[in-house]
Amino acid sequence: MSSFVYDALPMRVVFGSGSLARVADEVERLGLQRVLVLCTPQQRELADQVAELLGNRAAGVFDQARMHVPVETVEAAGTVAVDLEADGWVAAGGGSTIGLGKALALRTGLPVVAVPTTYAGSEMTPIWGLTQDGRKKTGRDRSVLPHTVIYDPDLTLSLPPSVSATSGLNALAHAVEALYAPDVSPVVSAMAEQGVRDLAAALPLIAADPGDSAARAACLQGAWLCGACLGSTTMGLHHKLCHVLGGMLDLPHAETHAVVLPHVAAYNLPAAPSAAAALNRALATDDAAAALAYLGSRLDVPPGLRDLGVAASDLPRIAAEVLAHPYANPRPVTGPDLETLLHTAWKGRT
Template sequence: MTDGFVYEAQPMRVVFGAGSTAVLPAEAERLGMRRALVLSTPQQRGLATRVAALLGERAAGVFDGARMHVPVETVAAAEAAVAEADADGCVAVGGGSTVGLGKALALRRALPVLALPTTYAGSEMTPIWGLTENAEKRTGRDPAVMPRSVVYDPDLTMTLPAAVSVTSGINALAHAVEALYAPDGSPVVAAMAERGVRDLANALPLLADDPGDRAGRRAALCGAWLCGACLGATTMGLHHKLCHVLGGMFDLPHAETHAIVLPHVAALNLPAAPEADAALRRVLDTDDVPAALAKLTALATRLGAPGGLQELGVAEDDLPRVADEVLARPYANPWPVGRRDLLGLLHAAHRGGTS
């Protein structure tokens, strides 16, 4: 980071605390929502229905078709549901898939979004949108897609399985790791990144041992919020580019892909980013950051999460195609990565374990 910097605060209202789901009707009223369509995945239909009941007359119905990577077909179906319900806003209940769908509706129909996260994805804190069409995921930035209000209720994460909690948390960690060496970083982002990494690194082992640990749940959700805010304030790098290409090309689970890839990207990039490396060594209390991150990934694997891309069904013969797609439209990175380095990283992530 140079002596000068630019930091642009995002226009976002955050309500954090156990039981804060109860404020949803007041938040919807504050945003002027008279007919809010509640969005969810099929698996979160029950919670979405409870949220609709809580909203009462302000609820216009439930659309439970959210999917990973926001396929354009899903967005079209949601747009039809918005039109049929005459909705003037959306309440996105769930993780990155549902928040991503809310962002697509904000982008295409200028609808305000109120987010109620139930995982540690962090998407609700960013102006980044993504759409997948013909196995290719396109992303962009637009402040218009950001939720107007985010309600963080740690109680909603209490039933999140341990393996999902850890992989989702490592996904959040990736946001902060990349923010520490982003070209548009700042002291504000660095402070949020360090606190977010510390909170998650301390909380995830607790949740692995006891998913009902309430203090761990609060810390993990707070850390995810801060890490997501880091991603929203900086330019994405190689890690996110890789995960977007892999996810769009093979329809891979988002959090698990991030968890697998992160230690390998860190091993490749941190030698060229000494300030980020020093910050992560300090906050993780380690002399080897990639090994510390790999240890968290191993924790997820112990809980049943996949340990390598091969376990997600990616064939080794597919890796050159992934590398070509990444290199065709590269993201910012601490140093220029060539095809040989990228293929080495992908083969290591394919096998699993440390680089």
């Protein structure tokens, strides 16, 4: 067996139907007295419900979370928190809201309780991201890890099948990259394989019946596992591409991951046979990249980057930014190879 290092992340997970009702207990357990509830404008109703459950431990609601976590949004939330004398955060929503909570934790050191409503999995990682002047900066810091994550499958029942699909494929991409990361370990490999299996099996069930509570729970479990994998390993070409695309062009986060996933998998998996074998087992196939593309088509995910509004003229500057600041990757990334990959992803599935 090859040598490895596995550094477990300190996370408390509360999982199960109706778990949202325990949010006040979790806040009290952390000794917090005045928490600011974070959400997007679209999820204000949920945030108000959380605030009601918190009672006098709720300092207020900040409902301006935005995709890719603009610096201006973080500053605005921080100002509100100071005015309200908040001593912590409850981030209720998807990746945008949880990303805001993590950015605020990075700046203030105040603890976060995460209540995910999508399958992004970012709540399980110490990775933060901030966007300023069209460039998304990311980093790792354990201070941004939520102290508690409350997974309540009931909160995902209203998630539209299209959003469920892209959100789930976003999480699945975390596991794919973790399997060929330079710091992968047997623990991460096992979690990644099971997370891919959970999501690949359950997402089509949700597409067929959005009210399938068992499939919703399976997807949330898969997102948890896939996010934990990303939190324990080094990101590669897939995440670098998505960060550049999102920061430069303000593309929808989950959709970008879903579109890019099979193309980067096809590029990298020939150089990562152990990862390919694990994915083949999880997807019950002998061609994991093709199976990922087929899964996207079954879930009616946009076929290519051009369907997300990317122009062919954008591709050269995307490639230049990726090559200027590359991430670790199992296969060397050259200019011609990257241009071919981007053009294929722009055109869409084959």
